[in-house]
Amino acid sequence: MTYTIYPPFHLLRSWEACWKCGGGAEAIAFAAASATSDDEEEQDEMPEHSPIILRDIEQAPPAFIVAADLANGRFKKRYSHTAAREYYMNHCTCGAPFGDHFLHNEPGHAFYPTDTTEAASIKIQEIDYSDELEIDCGFAGWSSLCPFEFGVMEAGKITVPLE
Numbered sequence: 001m002t003y004t005i006y007p008p009f010h011l012l013r014s015w016e017a018c019w020k021c022g023g024g025a026e027a028i029a030f031a032a033a034s035a036t037s038d039d040e041e042e043q044d045e046m047p048e049h050s051p052i053i054l055r056d057i058e059q060a061p062p063a064f065i066v067a068a069d070l071a072n073g074r075f076k077k078r079y080s081h082t083a084a085r086e087y088y089m090n091h092c093t094c095g096a097p098f099g100d101h102f103l104h105n106e107p108g109h110a111f112y113p114t115d116t117t118e119a120a121s122i123k124i125q126e127i128d129y130s131d132e133l134e135i136d137c138g139f140a141g142w143s144s145l146c147p148f149e150f151g152v153m154e155a156g157k158i159t160v161p162l163e
């Protein structure tokens with residue numbers, strides 16, 4: 001589903017333990033202030049909180065691709081058997097994929113903190129981009145601990161030079 005998302009946009013980073021190699025790596029996620037849909041039914045089901053965290057990104061705007069490459073270069077499109085489609089997925093340094101379902105919907109994983117200590121390990125930085133964007137994605141649920149309230153907001157903005 002394609003949505004229009006509105007700034008400010010943020011890049012979130014958090015550690016994810018790897019199910020495959022036993023190590024782990026920093027995973028990323030994107031957030032927008034809000035989103036709208038042309039589809040009325042869809043609009044009724046939009047999250048009401050703000051900011052909203054995006055997941056299952058099937059088509060990403062260039063500004064997000066640049067920000068992802070700057071972050072770690074391991075946010076790549078990959079087929080998900082769980083979701084039965086391709087979307088931009090985080091990967092461990094060993095190459096194993098971190099599915100968005102685990103990162104966002106399983107308690108204790110990267111973007112689903114279960115206490116304030118876990119939430120405080122989420123780093124958030126604003127992306128220096130002020131126009132609305134089109135994106136094909138879904139929305140993450142919300143643990144009771146909002147990363148924007150309990151995470152660490154980093155100084156400065158991520159500059160995304162576009163060709």
Ligand SMILES: [Zn+2]
Nearest residue numbers: 018021092094
């Ligand atoms: Zn690994």
